Amino acid sequence: MKLLAVTSCPNGIAHTYMAAEKLAKTAEEMGAEIKVETQGSIGAENELTAEEIQAAEGIILAVDKSIDRSRFEGKRVVECPIAEAIRQPEQLIQRFTEGNVPVYRSERQEESAETADPEKETGEGKKSRAQNPIYRSLMNGVSYMIPFVVVGGLLIALSLGLGGEPTAEGLVVPEDSFWAPILQVGESAFLFMVPILAGFIAVSIADRPGLAPGMIGGYIAAEGSFYGSEAGAGFIGGIIAGFLAGYIAKGIKSIPVPQVIQPIMPILVIPLAASILIAVSFIYILGSPIASLMEGLTAFLNGMQGSSKILLALVLGAMISFDMGGPVNKVAFLFGAAMIGEGQTFIMGALAAAICTPPLGMGLASLLAKHKYQKEEEEVGKAALAMGLVGITEGAIPFAAGDPLRVIPSIMIGSMTASAIAMTAGVTDNVPHGGPIVAVFQAIGNVPMFFAAIAAGTVVTALMVNLLKKPV
Amino acid sequence: MKMTDLLTEDCIVMELQGENRDAVMEELIDCLDRAGVLSDRETFKNDLYAREKHGSTGIGFGIAIPHGKSAGVKEPRVAFGRKPDGVDWDSMDGEPANLIFMIAVPEEQAGDEHLKILQALSRKLIDDSFRQALMEAKTGQEILDRIGEM
Incomplete structure (x- = not known):
C-alpha cells in the first residue's frame, strides 16, 4: 500500500x-x-x-x-x-x-457530480462507484475472500481432475487415494469463503468489532443446518449477513456507554451482542424462508416436467448461476441429479453445460477487458478458468459478490444460453457433475454439442458482462 | 549548530517543583530568563499560552512541548524539566506529562538551523527508548549526552 x-x-x-x-x-x-x-x-x-x-x-x-x-x-x-x-x-x-x-x-x-446522473457519467464511473459505500464494503469482503476461493477452487479442481471417479453421486475421490486429503483441504478453504466475505464486509462498516459477528453470521448463512434447510443461503446470504452484522455492530458502537464499559465494548460487548442478534435473525427470520424457498422451487421444477424443454432449460440455467452454490443453485442441481436416477439424463446434460459457464465466462471476460477489472480480479479470472473446466461454479463468486447487479444477470444469461443449446441438442450426462471434465470421464452423450453449448454460454457471459461493466 | 547549543545544562531541571502546568511553565520560563535568552518575559509567556490555547502541547506519552515563536525571544533555546510524578497537561491521552521541553524561538531569526534541530528533537521524542533514557538519566550531563547522540 x-x-x-x-x-x-x-x-x-x-x-x-x-x-x-x-x-x-x-x-x-x-x-x-x-x-x-x-x-x-x-x-x-x-x-x-x-x-x-x-x-x-x-x-x-x-x-x-x-x-x-x-x-x-x-x-x-x-x-x-x-x-x-x-x-x-x-x-x-x-x-x-x-x-x-x-x-x-x-x-x-x-x-456537478450531484447534478449529473451517476449512471450516465461513464467516464466518472470509477469515482462514483468508489464513493458508493455499499460497493466499497462488497469489494473489501471480496478482496479478502479471493485467496480462499482460489486456493479452494484450484485444490478441488486438481483433486477432482486427477483423482476423481464418476459415480452416481457425482465425481468422487476415493477415500484411500492420494487426492482425498487435497480435496479436503480445498473444501476447507471453500468453507471459509462465505464467512470471510461476510466478515470483511462487516469490518468495512464497523471496523474490527464487526469481524466476529460478520464471520459468524456468514457461517450461519452458509450452513443451512442451522435452520433446517438442505442448503445454506450461499454467498448472497453471506452478503446479507455481512451488511446486517456490520450495521448492527456499528449501531451498538454508536450507543453512548459509561466510561467504565468503554474498553470492553470493541472486544466483548459489540461482538457478542451483534453475533447473537445476527444469529437469531438468520435462524428465525431469514432461515425458514430459505428452506421454504427451496421446497417451493423443487415443487415448481417437478411441475415443469413435461412442459417445454427449452423453457425448463432456461429456468435451470438461470437457477444454476443465480447464487452459485446457494439454495437456488442447489435445487436445480439436486433436481437434475434426481432425474438421472429416472433415466432423464438430458436434464443433467443441460445443467452440466450451465454449471461451468459462470467461471469460464468471467475468466474470459477478465482476459478480454483487463481495464474493467481490479488487478486481483484478473488473477481470480485465471483461477476461475481452471475451476470452470472442472465444473466449480463458485469460481465466479468473487466477481458476482463484488458487482452483483452487473455480473449475476450476465452469468445467468450465459448459463441459460448454454443450458438451452445443450437441451435442444439432446446432450446427456449420467454423472451429477458439470463442466468439461465430465466429458473427459465419458459421462456425456453428444460431446461436440456439449462443448458448443459451453463455448456459446461462455462467450455470451463474457460479452454481456464486459458490455455492462465500466472501466475500473 | 548542534542540539547541545540549544539545550544547556543550566536549562535542565532534574526535578520540577511545580505541581501544576502554570507553575511548571513559570519554572522553565525562569530558566530561560536566567540564561538571558528572553528580551521580554511577558511577551514570551503570552505566546506560550496562546499556543496552548490552540491545542494542548501535551502530545501524550508523558511529553509536553510548550513552545512559542515570540518577539520576546532573543535567541533560540530549549529548557527541559522532569516531573517524575507527572503534571496534568490536558494531554490527548489524559496522561500527565513527565518530560517537558519548553522551546523558545525568536520571531525573526536568520537561517533555519535551529528549526532543523528542533525538528530532529521532535522526531526523536517519538522513540520510546529515547524517552526512557531521558527519564532514567541521573545527571544533567547524562541527559545532554543522550540528546547529543541525536
Whole structure:
C-alpha cells in the first residue's frame, strides 16, 4: 500500500515533525509505504510530487492549519487533527487498508457530480462507484475472500481432475487415494469463503468489532443446518449477513456507554451482542424462508416436467448461476441429479453445460477487458478458468459478490444460453457433475454439442458482462 | 549548530517543583530568563499560552512541548524539566506529562538551523527508548549526552 501524508501545525516547530515521524514508523510496522510532507516553519519539506499523488492509494492530512487541498482532488483523503496522527496513526492507516476512506472532492466538483446522473457519467464511473459505500464494503469482503476461493477452487479442481471417479453421486475421490486429503483441504478453504466475505464486509462498516459477528453470521448463512434447510443461503446470504452484522455492530458502537464499559465494548460487548442478534435473525427470520424457498422451487421444477424443454432449460440455467452454490443453485442441481436416477439424463446434460459457464465466462471476460477489472480480479479470472473446466461454479463468486447487479444477470444469461443449446441438442450426462471434465470421464452423450453449448454460454457471459461493466 | 547549543545544562531541571502546568511553565520560563535568552518575559509567556490555547502541547506519552515563536525571544533555546510524578497537561491521552521541553524561538531569526534541530528533537521524542533514557538519566550531563547522540 502506498500512502502519502501532509503534516502541519500552527507554529510548525514540533508537532509537524512528531506526527511525520510517528506516521512513518507506524506505516513501516504495518508494512505500508508512506511519504510525509512536512509543512513547518522551515517551509514545506519532503514535498509530494504530482506523480506520487497520482500513484498513491491514499492521503492522510494531519493538519491543524489550512493547507491547499486542490492537488488531492479525486484521491482518497483522510483529514484529522495533528494530535490524532501522533496518538493513533495505526487507526488512520488502517482506514485505508480497510478501504474505509471517502474520495476527496472540492465543493465545486461535488455539486456537478450531484447534478449529473451517476449512471450516465461513464467516464466518472470509477469515482462514483468508489464513493458508493455499499460497493466499497462488497469489494473489501471480496478482496479478502479471493485467496480462499482460489486456493479452494484450484485444490478441488486438481483433486477432482486427477483423482476423481464418476459415480452416481457425482465425481468422487476415493477415500484411500492420494487426492482425498487435497480435496479436503480445498473444501476447507471453500468453507471459509462465505464467512470471510461476510466478515470483511462487516469490518468495512464497523471496523474490527464487526469481524466476529460478520464471520459468524456468514457461517450461519452458509450452513443451512442451522435452520433446517438442505442448503445454506450461499454467498448472497453471506452478503446479507455481512451488511446486517456490520450495521448492527456499528449501531451498538454508536450507543453512548459509561466510561467504565468503554474498553470492553470493541472486544466483548459489540461482538457478542451483534453475533447473537445476527444469529437469531438468520435462524428465525431469514432461515425458514430459505428452506421454504427451496421446497417451493423443487415443487415448481417437478411441475415443469413435461412442459417445454427449452423453457425448463432456461429456468435451470438461470437457477444454476443465480447464487452459485446457494439454495437456488442447489435445487436445480439436486433436481437434475434426481432425474438421472429416472433415466432423464438430458436434464443433467443441460445443467452440466450451465454449471461451468459462470467461471469460464468471467475468466474470459477478465482476459478480454483487463481495464474493467481490479488487478486481483484478473488473477481470480485465471483461477476461475481452471475451476470452470472442472465444473466449480463458485469460481465466479468473487466477481458476482463484488458487482452483483452487473455480473449475476450476465452469468445467468450465459448459463441459460448454454443450458438451452445443450437441451435442444439432446446432450446427456449420467454423472451429477458439470463442466468439461465430465466429458473427459465419458459421462456425456453428444460431446461436440456439449462443448458448443459451453463455448456459446461462455462467450455470451463474457460479452454481456464486459458490455455492462465500466472501466475500473 | 548542534542540539547541545540549544539545550544547556543550566536549562535542565532534574526535578520540577511545580505541581501544576502554570507553575511548571513559570519554572522553565525562569530558566530561560536566567540564561538571558528572553528580551521580554511577558511577551514570551503570552505566546506560550496562546499556543496552548490552540491545542494542548501535551502530545501524550508523558511529553509536553510548550513552545512559542515570540518577539520576546532573543535567541533560540530549549529548557527541559522532569516531573517524575507527572503534571496534568490536558494531554490527548489524559496522561500527565513527565518530560517537558519548553522551546523558545525568536520571531525573526536568520537561517533555519535551529528549526532543523528542533525538528530532529521532535522526531526523536517519538522513540520510546529515547524517552526512557531521558527519564532514567541521573545527571544533567547524562541527559545532554543522550540528546547529543541525536
